[in-house]
Amino acid sequence: MTLRYIAMPDDVAEQLQQGGHDAYGNRPEQNISDGDGVPCRHCLRNxxxxxxxxxxxxxPFSSAQPxxxxxxxxxxxxxxPAPDGNARPAILTASTExxxxxxxxxxRIVYGTGGxxxxxxxxxxxEELLTRPDVAFVHVRSAKYNCYQCRIEMRVL
Incomplete structure (x- = not known):
């Protein structure tokens, strides 16, 4: 099995970088990085x-639902630049879990898959999760804060 790591879509990132509104209808806040723990969800680098x-x-869903x-x-x-999705992104090497x-x-969440x-x-x-017929994709989130990191799917060869 080959995994594909999927970042925030290009059009969504560009819209936000050009002053567009976020999921709550607000303009994003801008800060300057101290270089520690600021993972970008588009290029998947810090x-x-x-x-x-x-x-x-x-x-990171196509519609608002529960x-x-x-x-x-x-x-x-x-x-x-968005990554090609072929390798584990840099932001998934910063934490121990x-x-x-x-x-x-x-x-919808497939119950029993989270951990x-x-x-x-x-x-x-x-890979274990994606071999299940009821799992279409996997989200990777911060273990400490539950913040979305990226999506993983099976690569179609």
Whole structure:
């Protein structure tokens, strides 16, 4: 099985970087990175010391529904390139553990799939979940704050 790491869509990132509104209808807040713990959800790299970044509410789902969690994320203030999705992104190497949770094609949580896993087991656990017929994708979230990091799907070869 080959995994694909999916970042925030380009059009969503660009809209926010150009002053668009977040999931709550607010303009993102802008700050300057201290270089520690500011993972961008578009390029999936950390925002380096001295670089501007945005803080905003993000809902990584196609519609507002009961399971469509919305929460705070960081985004480079300036345009940044999305990764190709072939390798584990840099932001998933910063912590010792992450929360992984499976979702069905209807974007609802598949109960029994959520749990905190050590960083070294991200791929193994994602593969376990994605082999289930009821799991269409997996969210990776911060184990400490539940902040959305990225989405994992099976790569279609």
């Amino acid at each position: 925002v380096e010391h001295g670089e501007p970044y945005l803080v905003l509410a993000y809902r 399971y469509a969690e919305t929460g705070p994320i960081f985004l480079h203030a300036d345009k940044c 992450y929360l992984l949770r499976g979702y069905g094609a209807d974007e 905190v896993v050590p960083q070294a087991r991200i791929e193994e656990r994602a």
